[in-house]
Amino acid sequence: MATLEDPLHAIGFDLDHTLIRYKLEPFMKMIYESIALHMVHDFGYDERLLQFDDDLMDFCFKGNFLDRNRGNFLKVADNGYIIRACHGSKLMSDDELATTYGKERIFPYFADVKDTYDYSNMCYFFDGYYEIPTSAIAARLIDFVDAKKERKAPYKIWGNIQNSVFKVFFYKNFKEHTCRFFKLLFTEPEKYAERCSDKLVNYLKSLKQRGKKLFIITYSTVETATLMLDYILGPDTWRELFDIVVVDAKKPDNDKDEKIPFNEKWSEHGVYIGGHCSRLLEFLSSSTGEENPNVMYFGDSIRSDIVGPKKFLNWTCGAIIDELGPVAFPDSQDESRKKVVSSKRWGSFFYDSPNCTSDSDDNLDSIRTCEWNTFWANGIKKYADFCIPSLQYFVVNLCLYANNIYPTLCPYSSYKDNPKSSIAEYPPHQWPNASS
Numbered sequence: 001m002a003t004l005e006d007p008l009h010a011i012g013f014d015l016d017h018t019l020i021r022y023k024l025e026p027f028m029k030m031i032y033e034s035i036a037l038h039m040v041h042d043f044g045y046d047e048r049l050l051q052f053d054d055d056l057m058d059f060c061f062k063g064n065f066l067d068r069n070r071g072n073f074l075k076v077a078d079n080g081y082i083i084r085a086c087h088g089s090k091l092m093s094d095d096e097l098a099t100t101y102g103k104e105r106i107f108p109y110f111a112d113v114k115d116t117y118d119y120s121n122m123c124y125f126f127d128g129y130y131e132i133p134t135s136a137i138a139a140r141l142i143d144f145v146d147a148k149k150e151r152k153a154p155y156k157i158w159g160n161i162q163n164s165v166f167k168v169f170f171y172k173n174f175k176e177h178t179c180r181f182f183k184l185l186f187t188e189p190e191k192y193a194e195r196c197s198d199k200l201v202n203y204l205k206s207l208k209q210r211g212k213k214l215f216i217i218t219y220s221t222v223e224t225a226t227l228m229l230d231y232i233l234g235p236d237t238w239r240e241l242f243d244i245v246v247v248d249a250k251k252p253d254n255d256k257d258e259k260i261p262f263n264e265k266w267s268e269h270g271v272y273i274g275g276h277c278s279r280l281l282e283f284l285s286s287s288t289g290e291e292n293p294n295v296m297y298f299g300d301s302i303r304s305d306i307v308g309p310k311k312f313l314n315w316t317c318g319a320i321i322d323e324l325g326p327v328a329f330p331d332s333q334d335e336s337r338k339k340v341v342s343s344k345r346w347g348s349f350f351y352d353s354p355n356c357t358s359d360s361d362d363n364l365d366s367i368r369t370c371e372w373n374t375f376w377a378n379g380i381k382k383y384a385d386f387c388i389p390s391l392q393y394f395v396v397n398l399c400l401y402a403n404n405i406y407p408t409l410c411p412y413s414s415y416k417d418n419p420k421s422s423i424a425e426y427p428p429h430q431w432p433n434a435s436s
Ligand SMILES: [Mg+2]
Pocket: 014, 015, 016, 017, 018, 299, 300, 301
C-alpha cells in the first residue's frame, strides 16, 4: 500500500506547541502571572494586574498586531484591512477605527510584514502562546492609564514589559533556579504539558523502521528541550527516535549561504546546539544518501516553521494550528483548550466578516459567508501544504491516507473558489483515496 510518507526521506518537528502539546489554559495563565509579578514587584505597577480572569483569556488571541504608540491591538486581513481592533482591552467601534486609521482602515505597517511574515522595527505581532500573554499585560496597563485619565499615547509601558518578559525567560535565571516560570514548568510538568500518546510514539517508531530520518529543530535551550523531551517521551525513547536534535537553532529564514558549524559538545546525547540550517541539510544529505532529500516538517509558527522552510528549502510543511480544533471538532469536550483558542472578542483566527457574531464565528455557515481571510490564514494557504490542529490529529487521521494526498484542512474563504480544499466538503472519514 502506498503511503503518505513513501516519497519522504526525512521528517522533522518543531518542539514547543508541536511535539510538546501544552495545556494552554494553565500554561498561558502561568506565563501571564510570571510577567505580572515582575511588573508589580520590580516596577510598582497596580496589583490588580495580577488577576487573570476569563475575560482576559478571551482577549488573548493568536496573530494580533500591535500599534504600540496608540496602544491598539489589531486583527488584520490578508490585504492589510483592520478587521477588528481593541484599544487596551476595549473593542474599538467602526467610527473610532475610521478616525484613527482612515476610511480605508489599512494597518500602517502592513508593507513591512506582508511578504516576510516576520517582525520589523515598527511591526510587532503576537504569534505564539509564549508571546500572547504579554498582549494581555499590555492591554490591562493601557486600561489602567486610560482610567486615570493620565496623558495617553504614546504609552510608556513597553520598556518595563520587555524587561519583565526578559526576566521570565532569561536563560541564566533558569540555570540559577530563580525563575518562577521554569521552576513551575519543570516541577510539575504534568500540569502544563501532555505526554505524547502511545499512538504518536508508535507512529514515530514505524517511520524509523521504514528508514526515515527523524529530526527536531527548535529555538529552545538545551536544558528546556531535554527536560521537556524527557517528560513527553521518556529519556531513552527520544534519544532512540531522533537521528538529530538541534536546539538554540536558527530556523531557515533567509537564503544566505551561512555555514555556521554546530557546537558539538552535546553530541554524546545526539543534541546539537546552534548552527545554521545548512549544516542540518548536510547531515540529512549524508544520512539519507540523497543529494536533495525530500523533507516534511511540522511546526506551529507560520513565521518560522512554515514560511521559511517552504520559501527557502521547499520542504513539505504541515502547520499545526490549534485554532483549527473548534472548527474541525465543534463538539470537542476539551473546554479548557477551546477557551484559549476561541475568542468572542476576536472571532475566528482564519476568517471574518461584518456579520460574524460570537455565536456563529466557528461554524461552517460562517466560513461560507466570510468576507476576509486573515493575514495568517493567507500565510497558511500560501506556504503550508496542510493545516491540522495537532500532531495527534495527523497520526490518527492522515497517516492512513494513501497516494500522497494532503487535504488542506484550513477553512479560509477560498472555500468559494476551491470548495474541495475545505473540511466542509471532506470531513476526515470521507477524504478521497482513504484506505483502511
Ligand atoms: Mg513552536
